[in-house]
Amino acid sequence: MKADPDIHKTILGNGIKILTKKMPHIRSVTMGVWVDVGARDESLAENGLSHLIEHLIFKGTDKRSAFQIAKEFDAIGGQTNAFTTMENTCYHAKVIDTHLDTMVEILSDIFLNSRFDEQDIQREKPVILQEIGMVEDSPDEYIHILSGKNFWGEHPLGRSILGSRDNIKAFNADKLETFFQKLYQPDRIIVSAAGNLEHDRLLDLLEPTFGAIATGNSFPDRTPPAGNMGLHISTRDLEQVHICLSTHGLPIADPGRYALSLMNTILGGNMSSRLFQEIREKRGLAYTVYSFNASHVDTGMFGAYAAVDPSKAIETIKLLLEQLFRLKHEKVKENELTGAKEFIKGNLFLASESSENQMVRLAQNEFHFGQSVPLKKVVQQIDAVTVDDIQQLVNMLLGDNTLSLTMLGNVTDRTAHEELLDAFTRNR
Numbered sequence: 001m002k003a004d005p006d007i008h009k010t011i012l013g014n015g016i017k018i019l020t021k022k023m024p025h026i027r028s029v030t031m032g033v034w035v036d037v038g039a040r041d042e043s044l045a046e047n048g049l050s051h052l053i054e055h056l057i058f059k060g061t062d063k064r065s066a067f068q069i070a071k072e073f074d075a076i077g078g079q080t081n082a083f084t085t086m087e088n089t090c091y092h093a094k095v096i097d098t099h100l101d102t103m104v105e106i107l108s109d110i111f112l113n114s115r116f117d118e119q120d121i122q123r124e125k126p127v128i129l130q131e132i133g134m135v136e137d138s139p140d141e142y143i144h145i146l147s148g149k150n151f152w153g154e155h156p157l158g159r160s161i162l163g164s165r166d167n168i169k170a171f172n173a174d175k176l177e178t179f180f181q182k183l184y185q186p187d188r189i190i191v192s193a194a195g196n197l198e199h200d201r202l203l204d205l206l207e208p209t210f211g212a213i214a215t216g217n218s219f220p221d222r223t224p225p226a227g228n229m230g231l232h233i234s235t236r237d238l239e240q241v242h243i244c245l246s247t248h249g250l251p252i253a254d255p256g257r258y259a260l261s262l263m264n265t266i267l268g269g270n271m272s273s274r275l276f277q278e279i280r281e282k283r284g285l286a287y288t289v290y291s292f293n294a295s296h297v298d299t300g301m302f303g304a305y306a307a308v309d310p311s312k313a314i315e316t317i318k319l320l321l322e323q324l325f326r327l328k329h330e331k332v333k334e335n336e337l338t339g340a341k342e343f344i345k346g347n348l349f350l351a352s353e354s355s356e357n358q359m360v361r362l363a364q365n366e367f368h369f370g371q372s373v374p375l376k377k378v379v380q381q382i383d384a385v386t387v388d389d390i391q392q393l394v395n396m397l398l399g400d401n402t403l404s405l406t407m408l409g410n411v412t413d414r415t416a417h418e419e420l421l422d423a424f425t426r427n428r
Contacts (some may be wrong), residue, residue, distance in 0.1 A: 007362070007372045008199035012211045015187035018203055019362045019372075021194040023355060029100050029195035030355040031202075032092035033111050034363045036188040040086045040156040040222060040296070042179075047156070048163015049179045051084040052121075052128060052171060057091060058082070059120040061113035066120075069110060076102055084161055087222075087296060088367070094356060097196040104205045112209055116180070118173045125168055132162050139242045139408050140288065140307060147244035147406040148294075150232040151301055155225035185216045190366055194358035224298040229402045229425065231418050233411045240307040241409035245320050248397045249293055249300025253368045256396075258381045259389045260293055260302070265340040266332055266390075267291040267323060268304055272339065274323050275304060285312050285319075297368070302397060310410045314420065317405065321424045327394045331387045341382050348375060401425040 006022040039050055058080075059066045073080050073093065080093040091111055095103045135141050145160050152158030191210065193202055227248050250260050268275035268291030279289045289306040304324065308316045351357040352375060365373045405421050 004372060004374055009366075009372075010199070010203055012186075012207060014211060014213055014215050015185075015189075016210050016213065017190045017366060018199075018206055018210075019190060019192040019366060020197060020199040020202055021358050021362055022197065022199070023195050023358065026196055026355060027096050028094055028355045029097050029103070029193060029197045030092065030094040030359040031103060031107060031191065031193040032090045032359050032363060033107060034190040034192065034367075035089045035184055036087065036190075036219075036367055037089055037183045038085050038087040039159060039161040041183060041220065042156060042159075044159075045167065046175075046179060047159050048128070048161075048167045049171065049176065050089055051161050051163060052124070052168070053116075053176055053180055054082045054084045054089055054091070055124050055128065056116055056120060056176065057110050057114045059124065060115055060117065061109050062115065063109055063113065064106075069106065072102070072106055078103060080107070086157060086161065088363075090360075090363070092356075092359065100197055100201070101205060104202065108206065108209050112213070116173050116176045121171065121173055121176065125171070128162065128168050129165060132160075132165060132168075135160075135162065139236070139238055139240070140305075143242040143244050143305065143406060143408045146232065146234055146408060147246055147303065147404065148301070150230070150406045151227050151246045151404040152225050153228050155223075157225055157296065157299070181216065183219065185219060186210075186213045187215070188219060189213075190363045192359050192362040192366070194362060195355035222298060227299075227301070227402045227404065229404055231414070231421055232404070232406045233414055233417070234406075234408045235411060236409055238409040239309075241310045241313045241407055241411055242305070242307045243313065243317060243320070244303060244305050244406040245317070245324070246301050246303035246404040246406070247324075247402055248400075249295055249302035250397075251298050251300055252295040253297070254295075254300075256389075256393050257295070258378075259385045259393045260300075261344060262337060262340045262382070262385055263327065263332075263390050263393060264291050264293045264302070265343055266336050267327065269340070270343055274326075275306075275320070278323060279306060279316060279319055283315075283319075285309075285316050313407070313409075313411065314413075314416055317417065317420060321403075321420070325398070325424065327390070328398050331391050334387065337385070337387055337390070341385070344382055345379055348378065 008020050010018045076099040078095040082091045093103050149158040275289050279285050286306045286308045291304040294301045304320050
């Protein structure tokens with residue numbers, strides 16, 4: 001398929017990749033500095049370092065204080081932020097096209113010259129601890145951390161990106177600097193930008209600084225985990241019981257990813273999905289119910305979530321299991337599949353109009369496929385999925401009956417939930 005003439009790629013001498021997509025019909029430019037490093041690359045004692053570094057990057061350089069960084073972005077009407085995932089960290093900003101040079105200079109400075117000052121670290125620790133507490137106070141978020149731990153066990157994917165309280169309290173400037181130097185290697189860095197910009201201009205701005213980063217040691221190998229089955233209950237005095245059912249998913253680049261995305265949409269990905277209609281619309285059991293797909297480079301987890309009255313937990317779990325295994329034993333209808341395809345394609349095309357989404361897509365395609373993947377090709381792959389493809393995929397994912405059930409709230413009858421989960425894994 002013909003390459004997109006608006007997408008350009010340059011690899012600097014030290015391995016850093018510069019990617020751009022020109023979008024001349026808009027006035028914004030979004031740039032992200034990506035590092036192929038995340039929470040799963042941390043040892044148990046390092047858990048939380050990637051996220052803490054993400055916070056500290058904005059706390060000052062030799063040239064700018066934290067206040068000056070914020071003030072200079074505000075002065076150009078810019079937006080800047082960062083995020084950490086299990087496998088990536090991204091520092092990004094968005095401005096109007098006339099402020100490209102300023103954005104690049106500020107973002108480059110904070111990424112390359114952050115001080116990791118001990119006083120800044122000590123001031124930021126309470127902020128991270130508050131963030132941990134905020135998540136724990138949000139059961140609809142916290143259930144997913146508990147579910148990951150239940151399914152992935154002691155593997156790094158089973159830990160919180162935020163880290164543990166004990167780790168946060170123990171971190172210091174030396175640990176941050178050592179981790180940063182060890183893992184923030186040039187061959188794992190991508191700078192992606194999308195919007196009204198020229199590739200050569202961005203390259204001129206970035207190469208003098210990013211091209212000077214020295215190469216380092218090899219990156220530690222990532223090892224895939226094996227999913228666990230079983231029941232985990234965290235008792236808490238809540239109005240609702242939060243339920244997370246998990247099983248195997250697929251790696252990000254697996255050829256079956258299009259069938260999985262469609263399966264997820266049909267099961268619980270939108271308001272016409274089976275779970276939403278069965279559990280919310282027909283029975284009024286839950287306000288929030290959905291399915292989800294969490295894919296990583298070498299593995300994945302597929303699951304479903306619902307929050308219900310404690311007296312309705314057993315009924316809801318049974319319905320979640322029934323709808324999941326229905327996909328295994330009964331082919332989806334052609335009109336369901338067609339609707340799911342149009343839903344996904346519509347979301348893809350709408351997202352493609354955003355410079356932020358295009359910036360993210362550039363980097364992720366490079367990380368996972370080593371090249372840009374044209375949207376036209378993605379649409380062709382979506383359209384090619386058949387009902388047989390989805391059923392074969394479900395049979396594979398549920399083939400060993402590895403099901404993990406995680407519950408948070410007022411759960412008193414553990415035996416009843418164990419028996420329900422056991423019955424489905426034995427008989428389905």
